[in-house]
Amino acid sequence: MIVMGGSLGSMAALRLCVQDLPTSFSLPIAVALHRHRESDDALVSLLQRELALAVREVLDKDPLLAGHVHVAPCDYHLLVEPMYFSLSTDDPVQFARPSIDVLFESAASTFGPRAIGVILTGANRDGAHGAREIRRRGGTVIVQDPTTAECDVMPLAAIEAVPDALVRPPQEIGRLLCALANPTPS
Amino acid sequence: MREYPDDPEAADVRSLLETLYELAGADFRAYAYSSVKRRMLVQVGRENTGTIAGLEKLVRHDPATRDRLITTLTIHVTAMFRDPAFYRALREELVPMARTYPFIRLWVAGCSTGEEVYSLAILLQEEGLYSRCRIYATDLNERVVQKARHGIFPLSAMQEYTRNYQRAGGTRSFAEYYTADSEFAILRPALRENVVFAVHNLVGDASFNEFHAIFCRNVMIYFNRSLQDRVHGLLYDSLMTYGYLGLGRSETIRFTPHAADYEEVSAREKLFRKIR
Numbered sequence: 038m039i040v041m042g043g044s045l046g047s048m049a050a051l052r053l054c055v056q057d058l059p060t061s062f063s064l065p066i067a068v069a070l071h072r073h074r075e076s077d078d079a080l081v082s083l084l085q086r087e088l089a090l091a092v093r094e095v096l097d098k099d100p101l102l103a104g105h106v107h108v109a110p111c112d113y114h115l116l117v118e119p120m121y122f123s124l125s126t127d128d129p130v131q132f133a134r135p136s137i138d139v140l141f142e143s144a145a146s147t148f149g150p151r152a153i154g155v156i157l158t159g160a161n162r163d164g165a166h167g168a169r170e171i172r173r174r175g176g177t178v179i180v181q182d183p184t185t186a187e188c189d190v191m192p193l194a195a196i197e198a199v200p201d202a203l204v205r206p207p208q209e210i211g212r213l214l215c216a217l218a219n220p221t222p223s
Numbered sequence: 224m225r226e227y228p229d230d231p232e233a234a235d236v237r238s239l240l241e242t243l244y245e246l247a248g249a250d251f252r253a254y255a256y257s258s259v260k261r262r263m264l265v266q267v268g269r270e271n272t273g274t275i276a277g278l279e280k281l282v283r284h285d286p287a288t289r290d291r292l293i294t295t296l297t298i299h300v301t302a303m304f305r306d307p308a309f310y311r312a313l314r315e316e317l318v319p320m321a322r323t324y325p326f327i328r329l330w331v332a333g334c335s336t337g338e339e340v341y342s343l344a345i346l347l348q349e350e351g352l353y354s355r356c357r358i359y360a361t362d363l364n365e366r367v368v369q370k371a372r373h374g375i376f377p378l379s380a381m382q383e384y385t386r387n388y389q390r391a392g393g394t395r396s397f398a399e400y401y402t403a404d405s406e407f408a409i410l411r412p413a414l415r416e417n418v419v420f421a422v423h424n425l426v427g428d429a430s431f432n433e434f435h436a437i438f439c440r441n442v443m444i445y446f447n448r449s450l451q452d453r454v455h456g457l458l459y460d461s462l463m464t465y466g467y468l469g470l471g472r473s474e475t476i477r478f479t480p481h482a483a484d485y486e487e488v489s490a491r492e493k494l495f496r497k498i499r
């Protein structure tokens with residue numbers, strides 16, 4: 038299971054990360070982006086236009102589908118269960134709903150070592166705690182190289198929380214995800 | 224819990240849920256695991272118990288802690304006129320149908336602290352229908368229902384609610400509907416004249432009437448799929464043919480056994496009509 042988070046400015050980075058993933062990609066991808074409470078579904082159609090993978094805004098209890106990019110609807114938290122997503126309207130966390138921490142914490146608790154968290158460019162510390170949870174449960178944390186980030190607050194906070202995170206420019210993250218999804222038997 | 228092999232806390236979550244059921248009859252066992260666990264952890268922080276197991280120990284011996292946990296697990300956060308477009312859809316779709324009936328029964332199932340109940344009352348009043356309506360507003364927690372009955376909200380929320388109200392097609396000045404104190408907005412008591420507030424548990428209680436419209440928005444997102452199916456059965460049984468069902472913007476009936484019994488009135492706003 039791959040979970041990704043960033044603020045709205047991370048759209049370009051997100052595209053770079055996932056544009057090279059094949060449609061046969063073997064893991065589900067869930068994305069929480071900070072955006073305005075009343076923003077419409079333009080984000081999903083924008084992303085879809087440029088990606089081979091299917092992009093969907095999550096409806097409650099949608100199944101986790103491999104090779105799909107599942108986007109958190111605005112004004113809901115997105116959480117993962119073993120087979121499907123759940124949504125919640127609980128209070129915003131650090132002013133964010135969807136909150137990256139909430140998504141990452143649920144992935145850590147549901148998928149343990151099989152959770153992969155990716156933190157992209159962003160303007161606050163959301164995601165740092167969730168990334169630490171993923172790492173604590175044996176999962177993998179990838180952080181966009183802060184020097185390539187439009188806003189480095191979020192990546193720096195994540196690196197501080199997870200000192201052994203894999204730090205990469207966005208165009209290399211896709212390849213890394215492929216390698217993690219299909220480890221070559223040794 | 225065998226479904227959560229990667230979660231070392233799963234057994235503690237399950238054990239606390241069983242304890243709440245055993246000691247208080249509060250049944251959260253079929254709630255969506257991730258969100259119920261998250262709320263437990265919020266309460267672990269508030270009660271300073273360190274772990275979920277520590278919270279359970281306290282809950283076993285202290286009824287006040289137990290009540291606070293139940294309230295935390297129960298409450299769902301909402302806003303007046305949340306998703307303004309939903310209320311516009313009601314004005315366009317539900318209101319014309321409602322005009323053809325001499326008396327209209329509506330049910331807000333899982334009303335929490337009442338924000339949507341009062342939104343509905345305002346809308347119906349502006350459409351000149353309120354005097355012919357009875358709104359049943361139910362929630363499973365007596366304390367939450369009591370709060371809904373009072374109709375007192377933080378003044379700080381009114382700016383957002385006013386904007387929502389206007390975008391929902393409101394025709395008046397929103398300030399007419401409340402009296403402001405320095406801290407709170409007290410809604411006009413006339414708005415609850417035709418509202419019946421009552422305790423009702425969607426998990427286990429039976430259907431109690433037949434309604435022209437049922438609103439159950441962002442309530443079932445906290446349930447797991449099998450509980451959702453059961454509750455959809457209850458709502459279906461409580462709705463008259465050609466009655467309306469309103470769900471939250473990111474909910475769907477696609478996965479439920481009753482999917483084929485409804486037509487979509489507004490796919491975007493998740494407003495459905497029972498057709499058989």
